[in-house]
Amino acid sequence: MNAAIEDENASNYSTARYRTPDGAPADIVIFTITSSSRNQTKKSLPIRELQVLLIQRKKWPFEGCWALPGGFCNEDESVYECAKRELEEETGVGEIHLEYFNVYSEPGRDPRGWMISHAFFALVNESRLINRKAADDASDVRLFPVSEALKLPLAFDHLKILQDAVERVRDRMLTTTIAKQFLPEEFTISELYQVIETVVPDFEEKNFIRKITSTQSRKGILEEAIDGSGERKMSNRYSQRSAQLYRFTDSQPKLSIYG
Amino acid sequence: MNAAIEDENASNYSTARYRTPDGAPADIVIFTITSSSRNQTKKSLPIRELQVLLIQRKKWPFEGCWALPGGFCNEDESVYECAKRELEEETGVGEIHLEYFNVYSEPGRDPRGWMISHAFFALVNESRLINRKAADDASDVRLFPVSEALKLPLAFDHLKILQDAVERVRDRMLTTTIAKQFLPEEFTISELYQVIETVVPDFEEKNFIRKITSTQSRKGILEEAIDGSGERKMSNRYSQRSAQLYRFTDSQPKLSIYG
DNA sequence: GGAATAGTGTCTTTCAGACAATATAGT
DNA sequence: ACTATATTGTCTGAAAGACACTATTCC
Numbered sequence: 001m002n003a004a005i006e007d008e009n010a011s012n013y014s015t016a017r018y019r020t021p022d023g024a025p026a027d028i029v030i031f032t033i034t035s036s037s038r039n040q041t042k043k044s045l046p047i048r049e050l051q052v053l054l055i056q057r058k059k060w061p062f063e064g065c066w067a068l069p070g071g072f073c074n075e076d077e078s079v080y081e082c083a084k085r086e087l088e089e090e091t092g093v094g095e096i097h098l099e100y101f102n103v104y105s106e107p108g109r110d111p112r113g114w115m116i117s118h119a120f121f122a123l124v125n126e127s128r129l130i131n132r133k134a135a136d137d138a139s140d141v142r143l144f145p146v147s148e149a150l151k152l153p154l155a156f157d158h159l160k161i162l163q164d165a166v167e168r169v170r171d172r173m174l175t176t177t178i179a180k181q182f183l184p185e186e187f188t189i190s191e192l193y194q195v196i197e198t199v200v201p202d203f204e205e206k207n208f209i210r211k212i213t214s215t216q217s218r219k220g221i222l223e224e225a226i227d228g229s230g231e232r233k234m235s236n237r238y239s240q241r242s243a244q245l246y247r248f249t250d251s252q253p254k255l256s257i258y259g
Numbered sequence: 260m261n262a263a264i265e266d267e268n269a270s271n272y273s274t275a276r277y278r279t280p281d282g283a284p285a286d287i288v289i290f291t292i293t294s295s296s297r298n299q300t301k302k303s304l305p306i307r308e309l310q311v312l313l314i315q316r317k318k319w320p321f322e323g324c325w326a327l328p329g330g331f332c333n334e335d336e337s338v339y340e341c342a343k344r345e346l347e348e349e350t351g352v353g354e355i356h357l358e359y360f361n362v363y364s365e366p367g368r369d370p371r372g373w374m375i376s377h378a379f380f381a382l383v384n385e386s387r388l389i390n391r392k393a394a395d396d397a398s399d400v401r402l403f404p405v406s407e408a409l410k411l412p413l414a415f416d417h418l419k420i421l422q423d424a425v426e427r428v429r430d431r432m433l434t435t436t437i438a439k440q441f442l443p444e445e446f447t448i449s450e451l452y453q454v455i456e457t458v459v460p461d462f463e464e465k466n467f468i469r470k471i472t473s474t475q476s477r478k479g480i481l482e483e484a485i486d487g488s489g490e491r492k493m494s495n496r497y498s499q500r501s502a503q504l505y506r507f508t509d510s511q512p513k514l515s516i517y518g
Numbered sequence: 519g520g521a522a523t524a525g526t527g528t529c530t531t532t533c534a535g536a537c538a539a540t541a542t543a544g545t
Numbered sequence: 546a547c548t549a550t551a552t553t554g555t556c557t558g559a560a561a562g563a564c565a566c567t568a569t570t571c572c
Contacts, residue, residue, distance in 0.1 A: 019333070020280060020283075021279060021332075022279050024279075024283070043543095075280075075366065078366065100361070100362065105337040107336065107337065116332075174513075175434075203517075207535065212517065215532085217533090218516065236542090239549065239550040240550060241544095241550055241551050242543075243550075243551055244552090252516070255514040255516065256434065257477065257512045258467070259464040302571070303522065304522090447523095448525095465561080465562055469525095470561080474559085476560090495571090498569085498570085499523065499524090500525085502523075503524085
């Protein structure tokens with residue numbers, strides 16, 4: 001490096017001359033899909049619903065309001081690490097799909113000061129939230145159906161964040177294989193279809209099973225589950241006739257509007 | 260609102276108890292496509308190249324290095340507004356496609372302190388940069404071909420930001436109609452094809468003209484340019500035989516891996 | 519006529535969409 | 546036998562992909 005020819009260098013640089021943010025929180029939209037069985041007497045597909053985890057604030061500002069879980073970043077972590085830390089605190093588990101989707105920085109969005117919030121969404125399999133739900137049963141944290149959450153007077157600009165998260169997760173549900181986050185390792189085509197439908201209400205594909213299993217251009221995304229002896233694995237969890245089990249591969253199709 | 264039952268409220272809340280970020284910069288990856296004619300004697304399609312605008316730093320840190328244009332957010336603006344302001348300073352024009360794509364917050368990414376950077380990409384039609392280029396001809400700001408810029412020792416983590424921006428803009432080029440940012444209002448199919456090729460080097464669609472103009476599911480994205488008297492407008496800017504001019508409509512196809 | 523680009527004809531294979539039909543196994 | 550779900554058969558029309566062919570206009 002050359003000698004400094006400017007008026008600043010490491011020893012005299014100071015950030016104190018400028019107004020700086022008062023905090024960089026990460027807020028997390030934690031989605032899960034709940035299942036409840038539709039019929040006790042016969043086997044049938046469950047009723048599924050997209051839910052979001054909210055916490056009730058105990059402090060000023062927005063005391064008493066429901067809000068997205070989150071917290072402030074520390075200096076020694078990235079915002080992704082911060083979100084991951086908060087997510088683990090909230091759910092008790094790691095290894096969860098966590099994806100950054102937007103920044104919220106409108107002046108005045110937080111009465112505490114100049115807060116630039118980084119918004120993530122997380123997709124958690126219902127089974128992994130059960131312990132937590134029991135522990136917090138009567139507490140200030142609970143799952144809401146997304147349709148209800150969107151009608152609540154959420155704290156800060158969290159309604160906007162939630163709206164954007166829903167839009168984003170719907171997009172990702174159709175353009176990536178994140179559906180796997182809501183499914184067991186091995187699943188039937190009907191289960192997959194139902195999960196997609198749950199997140200994207202107007203999803204409809206005729207002859208879905210054919211397209212997903214035998215269309216050349218899409219065949220790569222699923223593979224048949226095979227047991228130890230090379231037989232195809234079947235399940236009759238939800239039906240009389242047993243259905244072929246599938247699993248996601250690692251491949252993601254590339255999409256294009258031009259071809 | 261209820262009376263405060265907690266230990267904090269507007270009058271005693273203080274952010275000073277926490278370490279706060281030293282700044283929230285916005286960095287902008289400004290892309291343009293340059294055209295240079297291939298042949299002076301005959302009409303032919305131009306050679307196009309994807310370029311990125313960089314500035315040479317004059318101060319510590321990374322003095323002398325090339326870096327992405329950007330600047331610090333003020334308290335009274337959102338990071339998008341900040342990016343827009345910086346972009347206008349750099350290009351001299353407004354009304355430019357500007358899109359947020361990621362946050363960069365690894366500890367230590369900026370020797371000046373705890374800086375959380377918000378990265379945008381902008382797509383500028385070459386014609387709108389010409390004035391600026393002349394003004395800054397011998398200065399510390401210039402366009403680099405993206406392939407070259409990726410080999411430079413850029414300041415901060417700007418190489419990573421640039422790599423991510425290139426990846427993102429390629430994705431958006433194929434999944435949205437941002438190609439229009441690099442084209443005049445009306446253009447030929449060949450021009451469109453060339454622009455996509457320039458951004459996405461391995462793009463290849465056989466029978467492109469057929470798919471884009473007469474395939475039912477894709478027909479909506481372009482429309483034929485019509486002149487005042489209802490005739491179809493043609494151009495022979497780049498060819499002997501004149502070609503039909505098209506324009507983008509407002510519609511964007513929805514993509515899905517499932518159908 | 520040659521060059522450069524624009525666009526069409528034609529054929530084959532694959533895919534989408536509709537819908538009927540059959541298969542399986544629990545009750 | 547009835548039922549709920551899974552899966553296949555069959556037919557039609559649309560689209561993809563290959564590639565040869567024609568069209569236009571400048572040089």
